[in-house]
Amino acid sequence: MRTTSIVNYEALMYRIEELAKKTGRVTTRPLLLLFYVMTSWHTPLKEKMFILSALSYIVFPVDLLNAKRLPVIGWVDEIAALASAYQKVRKYITPEIEAKVDDLLDNWFPEYSEIALVIGHDE
Numbered sequence: 290m291r292t293t294s295i296v297n298y299e300a301l302m303y304r305i306e307e308l309a310k311k312t313g314r315v316t317t318r319p320l321l322l323l324f325y326v327m328t329s330w331h332t333p334l335k336e337k338m339f340i341l342s343a344l345s346y347i348v349f350p351v352d353l354l355n356a357k358r359l360p361v362i363g364w365v366d367e368i369a370a371l372a373s374a375y376q377k378v379r380k381y382i383t384p385e386i387e388a389k390v391d392d393l394l395d396n397w398f399p400e401y402s403e404i405a406l407v408i409g410h411d412e
Contacts, residue, residue, distance in 0.1 A: 296341060298328060304348035306397065314398045319375050320344065321390040326381045336378050343374035 305324060309317035326332050327340040347367050 301344060301348065308348050309397055314394050318390060318394060319371055320347065321393060322382055322386060323374055325386045325389055326378050329381060329386065332378065332381050340374050340378060343370040346370045
């Protein structure tokens, strides 16, 4: 029996990718780690709901503190949501999830992969 999900994972991943284009690889990595922890069968439902709420708050256009009106302070709520979720569920991050995230980031940011290869060969 197959159950249907109430979460549209494709739409959420699309929003993460759109945000990645604006914020860059380093900022996107924790979002993707959380996304893949949320989609893992090993993560308890309670933790998945916590991650979903944090990711939704970060990637969808609703803010408690408006980043356009308060440039620095406006990002505080997003950073707090991300940090809180990451701290709570980091024990579920496996090497497989990290590899999946790194592969996706290499695909989204190929220039970074090329730089890493060049630096790796110089050592």
